[in-house]
Amino acid sequence: MVYTGYENYALGMTMPMMGPVNFMVEEQEHQLELELEQEQEQQLELEQQLQLKHKFSVVRNLLDEDLLLKHxxxxxxxxxxxxxxxxxxxxxxxxxxxxxxxxxxxxxxxxxxxxxxxxxxxxxxxxxxxxxxxxxxxxxxxxxxxxxxxxxxxxxxxxxxxxxxxxxxxxxxxxxxxxxxxxxxxxxxxxxxxxxxxxxxxxxxxxxxxxxxxxxxxxxxxxxxxxxxxxxxxxxxxxxxxxxxxxx
CATH class of the missing domain: 3.30.760.10 (RNA Cap, Translation Initiation Factor Eif4e)
Structure with missing residues (x-):
């Protein structure tokens, strides 16, 4: 026998409610993706800051050397x-x-x-x-x-x-x-x-x-x-x- 939703209801069986659960899972996955993107952006920003600091340090050293040079x-x-x-x-x-x-x-x-x-x-x-x-x-x-x-x-x-x-x-x-x-x-x-x-x-x-x-x-x-x-x-x-x- 093939059961239908009505028949299940008639037999007193409770159908699983998957809608809200799926929504919660999707929401959690979306939140994790956002957090991962934020971490990646923060990591990229940190790397850029380190690169800028290095470049600034190189330029400053060159300037200091030039200032120290006298004629x-x-x-x-x-x-x-x-x-x-x-x-x-x-x-x-x-x-x-x-x-x-x-x-x-x-x-x-x-x-x-x-x-x-x-x-x-x-x-x-x-x-x-x-x-x-x-x-x-x-x-x-x-x-x-x-x-x-x-x-x-x-x-x-x-x-x-x-x-x-x-x-x-x-x-x-x-x-x-x-x-x-x-x-x-x-x-x-x-x-x-x-x-x-x-x-x-x-x-x-x-x-x-x-x-x-x-x-x-x-x-x-x-x-x-x-x-x-x-x-x-x-x-x-x-x-x-x-x-x-x-x-x-």
């Missing part, structure tokens, strides 16, 4: 500051600020100290090769002289720029006969400031004139006159009384 200069240079004090001897008014031997260290010093335009009258900055004192009497300087640029007091921005550019030209060995250069000086005075390039020897006229012409050309001083004076004359004369040997 050495041909010479060590010393920065000096002189401030007038009538109660002291000239040499006692002279102070050694610091020395530098890389491009990066120069800029650290340059942007730390005041620009010439912020200095009071009767203050000087000097930048000289290490071992050379910024004095006429120094053994390296006594037979030399200086190319001098007179700067009007109103030309503050230009004074700062020329000072900055001349230092870079010197420490960067941009001049022919750079070995003849001992240092750079800027004097802040009442009527005008004086920017000077000091040379070791005044005996070789061709070398002195070459440095002067390069100075004018590289600083763009086409309409500005410059003059050369001997240190030995500056030792015995002052201001406008110092004899000018060459003019450009």
């Amino acid at each position: 050495p200069l041909e010479h060590v240079w010393t920065v000096w500051h002189w401030e007038n004090d009538r109660t002291k001897a000239w040499s006692d008014m002279l102070n050694e600020v610091t020395s530098f031997n890389t491009v990066e260290d120069f800029f650290s010093v340059y942007y730390f100290i005041k620009p010439p335009s912020d200095l009071r009258v009767f203050n000087d900055y000097m930048v000289f090769k290490q071992g050379v004192l910024p004095m006429w009497e120094d053994d390296v300087n006594k037979n030399g002289g200086r190319w001098m640029i007179m700067l009007d007091k109103s030309m503050k921005a230009m004074s700062d720029k020329l000072w900055h550019d001349l230092i870079l030209l010197c420490i960067g060995e941009c001049f022919l006969h750079s070995d003849e250069i001992s240092g750079i000086v800027i004097n802040v005075r009442h009527k005008a400031n004086k920017l000077s390039l000091w040379t070791k020897s005044a005996n070789n006229t061709a070398t002195v004139m070459s440095l002067g012409m390069q100075l004018k050309s590289m600083l763009g001083l086409n309409t500005v006159g410059i003059q050369y004076q001997l240190h030995k004359d500056a030792m015995v004369q002052t201001g406008p009384n110092v004899k000018t040997i060459y003019k450009l």
